[in-house]
Amino acid sequence: MPVTKIDRRGRITIPKEIRKELNLKEDDELLIFKLAGNILLLRKADLNRLVIEAIKDFRELKEEEIEKIEAEINRLAREKIEKIEGTS
DSSP states (O other): OOOOOBOTTSOBOOOHHHHHHTTOOTTOOEEEEEETTEEEEEEOOOHHHHHHHHHHHHHTOOHHHHHHHHHHHHHHHHHHHHHHHHHO
């Protein structure tokens, strides 16, 4: 596993083999999160590509799968409403 250091200006260099494997280029944006006292670095999602893929996947769903998804969404919404009403 490659190791890198932070320079005096706070910059981190992503090792070349990782940049090459993930096709990271200059000016690509990355998300950085603090998680449980550690740093988690994520490549910024291409929102347009995600939406196009989600629409394509949704069109391939069967009616019964859509009904299951709707039921789960409704269940989660009910739980959220019950929590909110319970704290009022």
